[in-house]
Amino acid sequence: MSHDARDGDEAVPHLSPDEFRKLGHKMVDWIADYWSRLDSFPVRSQVPPGSVAAKLPVHPPEEGLGGEPGWDAVFRDLEDVVLPGLTHWQSPSFFAYFPANASGPAVLGELLSAGLGVQGMLWSTSPAATEMETRVLDWLAELTALPASFLSTSATGGGVIQGTASEATLVAMVAARERVRGHGAPANSQWVAYSSTQAHSSVLKAAMLCGVARSASDTVHVRQIETDAHFALRPDALERAIREDLAAGRRPFFVCASVGTTSSGAIDPVRAVAAVLERTGVTASGGWLHVDAAWAGAALVCPEHRALLDGVELSDSFAFNPHKWLLTNFDCNAFYTRDKRALLDALSVTPEYLRNAASASGAVIDYRDWQVPLGRRFRALKLWFVLRHYGARGLRAHIRNHVRLAEHFESQVSGDARFEVAVPRSLALVCFRLEPLAGETPEATDARNRALLDTVNATGKLFLTHTVLPAVDGGPPRYVLRMAIGGTYTEARHVRAAWEALSAAAG
Ligand SMILES: *Cc1c(COP(=O)(O)O)cnc(C)c1O
Numbered sequence: 141m142s143h144d145a146r147d148g149d150e151a152v153p154h155l156s157p158d159e160f161r162k163l164g165h166k167m168v169d170w171i172a173d174y175w176s177r178l179d180s181f182p183v184r185s186q187v188p189p190g191s192v193a194a195k196l197p198v199h200p201p202e203e204g205l206g207g208e209p210g211w212d213a214v215f216r217d218l219e220d221v222v223l224p225g226l227t228h229w230q231s232p233s234f235f236a237y238f239p240a241n242a243s244g245p246a247v248l249g250e251l252l253s254a255g256l257g258v259q260g261m262l263w264s265t266s267p268a269a270t271e272m273e274t275r276v277l278d279w280l281a282e283l284t285a286l287p288a289s290f291l292s293t294s295a296t297g298g299g300v301i302q303g304t305a306s307e308a309t310l311v312a313m314v315a316a317r318e319r320v321r322g323h324g325a326p327a328n329s330q331w332v333a334y335s336s337t338q339a340h341s342s343v344l345k346a347a348m349l350c351g352v353a354r355s356a357s358d359t360v361h362v363r364q365i366e367t368d369a370h371f372a373l374r375p376d377a378l379e380r381a382i383r384e385d386l387a388a389g390r391r392p393f394f395v396c397a398s399v400g401t402t403s404s405g406a407i408d409p410v411r412a413v414a415a416v417l418e419r420t421g422v423t424a425s426g427g428w429l430h431v432d433a434a435w436a437g438a439a440l441v442c443p444e445h446r447a448l449l450d451g452v453e454l455s456d457s458f459a460f461n462p463h464k465w466l467l468t469n470f471d472c473n474a475f476y477t478r479d480k481r482a483l484l485d486a487l488s489v490t491p492e493y494l495r496n497a498a499s500a501s502g503a504v505i506d507y508r509d510w511q512v513p514l515g516r517r518f519r520a521l522k523l524w525f526v527l528r529h530y531g532a533r534g535l536r537a538h539i540r541n542h543v544r545l546a547e548h549f550e551s552q553v554s555g556d557a558r559f560e561v562a563v564p565r566s567l568a569l570v571c572f573r574l575e576p577l578a579g580e581t582p583e584a585t586d587a588r589n590r591a592l593l594d595t596v597n598a599t600g601k602l603f604l605t606h607t608v609l610p611a612v613d614g615g616p617p618r619y620v621l622r623m624a625i626g627g628t629y630t631e632a633r634h635v636r637a638a639w640e641a642l643s644a645a646a647g
Pocket of ligand 1: 238303304305306307340342398400401402432433434435461473
């Protein structure tokens with residue numbers, strides 16, 4: 141591109157289309173090479189705090205790179221500055237937290253979305269972005285066997301891509317409050333939200349953001365209900381809490397059921413929770429049941445796992461993260477509701493500069509009314525590519541391979557006298573630990589397990605994280621290791637090697 145400096149315009153050194161093409165090819169090559177050498181890096185970053193920053197100039201450059209050849213320096217820095225400071229989430233031996241799948245089709249969709257650079261805040265600002273999102277979310281609802289009331293083709297339901305499960309919970313909570321207000325609850329009600337003790341911290345954060353919780357330690361307005369021996373919410377305890385709150389004049393308005401808790405993959409009984417809301421009159425007064433299946437939701441592509449969602453048709457909203465275990469790179473949360481009116485009531489504001497005929501006609505969806513921000517990327521592209529590339533069959537194979545590997549890992553743990561499975565496997569998550577030695581204190585058992593975790597993680601060959609499971613039946617809380625299998629490229633040999641490393645380190 142030529143840059144004329146006529147009329148006082150200063151030259152801006154954009155990449156020409158040809159330079160972009162060259163660099164783009166080089167970057168895609170770099171990513172493909174990165175993926176093929178993932179096995180060669182220590183999984184968890186080994187650098188001390190400040191070491192990455194120390195390699196970066198303190199001040200921004202005055203002069204730019206001056207075109208495509210100058211980018212050689214950038215590629216060098218990727219190797220020298222960036223790679224050492226990464227924890228390799230895409231490593232096939234990454235078993236920490238939950239997976240954060242990236243995949244070829246998804247990354248191509250992300251690149252395309254960036255290249256198109258459209259803002260899909262309103263239907264009219266790019267009809268394809270909205271209509272593609274609606275259709276792809278209906279596809280995903282069909283693939284996960286969600287009830288028809290969550291589809292865009294139903295009277296009041298539909299799906300939308302949120303950034304994260306945390307945002308999904310927040311929008312569900314504000315919709316809930318709006319609906320309960322619509323049922324006559326005064327604005328200054330003592331709102332109460334409920335989840336289990338094992339629910340994700342985003343429930344509390346959502347309550348703080350919308351002013352329901354006064355602080356992170358406000359246990360009056362955010363009640364964490366005790367769980368059973370498998371760490372699932374106890375409906376009887378929920379019912380007791382709700383009745384107490386009603387008797388005290390407070391306003392139960394929102395319950396989050398977790399299908400697959402972050403700590404141990406526990407599954408709250410959605411149908412029984414819905415029955416509690418019905419029995420206590422919470423449903424009749426507009427109360428809302430949200431189902432957070434951030435990780436486990438991906439498994440619903442397999443018919444054999446759909447019992448997890450028993451009762452979901454009684455919930456008001458459901459969300460899961462294709463960006464965890466469904467091959468779609470971060471960020472992509474699939475949020476469904478059967479009451480979009482409540483969402484719109486809570487989130488629509490239309491300043492003059494956004495008014496347009498299509499919106500006014502009511503014939504189109506404006507997704508900015510379904511989320512916190514105004515602007516939105518064309519994220520449906522990456523989901524579209526993933527669903528088209530893998531097909532339902534490929535997605536099921538992805539999930540089934542990992543569940544099978546987790547079954548095998550669980551049987552190895554339970555077949556080794558030094559170890560125990562701490563709670564029955566949930567899908568592809570195994571929580572386990574070194575068994576207490578005779579006469580050993582709980583603190584000493586925990587310490588040996590912490591040491592085991594540190595030892596295997598320090599090898600760089602794999603990366604696991606831990607959790608603490610609450611006390612059950614009068615026993616102490618237990619420090620346990622979590623083996624979360626679900627990487628895009630994780631195969632049997634990686635899980636086998638992980639077990640060998642653990643077994644060797646256990647002594
Ligand atoms: C991971 C997780 C979340 C948070 O997900 P984000 O998309 O990062 O907000 C919420 N709930 C559960 C059960 C999770 O496992």
